[in-house]
Amino acid sequence: MLYRFSSDVLQVDVDSETMLLNYASGKYFGLTGAVARVADNLRDGASIDEMACHIAGYYDVTEAAARDDLTRILIELQKAGLVISSET
Numbered sequence: 001m002l003y004r005f006s007s008d009v010l011q012v013d014v015d016s017e018t019m020l021l022n023y024a025s026g027k028y029f030g031l032t033g034a035v036a037r038v039a040d041n042l043r044d045g046a047s048i049d050e051m052a053c054h055i056a057g058y059y060d061v062t063e064a065a066a067r068d069d070l071t072r073i074l075i076e077l078q079k080a081g082l083v084i085s086s087e088t
Helices: 033-037 039-044 048-058 063-079
Strands: 002-005 009-014 017-022 028-031 083-086
Touching: 002 039, 009 039, 028 033, 033 039, 033 048, 033 063, 039 048, 048 063, 063 083
Parallel strands: none
Antiparallel strands: 002 083, 009 017, 017 028
16 A cells, blocks of 8 residues: 555655645645655655655654554544545
8 A cells, every 4th residue: 555645635744743734635744753754755755664764764662652642643644635545
């Protein structure tokens, strides 16, 4: 499963935060810390395992812990219409 930003999402980087705006729905979200580090992955499309490996390589966390956190965050982003998932 690949995750990526919806085509209606505008991504703006401000200092250490990534702001996402779904201009179709008006919903927005701010990404900070580890999640902001995977914004490029989400722009290009990546699996949760790829993103967890990226976070574990940068922060002192296990891939399993990163995967758990990412799963929760991706669900929130999908509910807000900011992230979509697909098989390819």
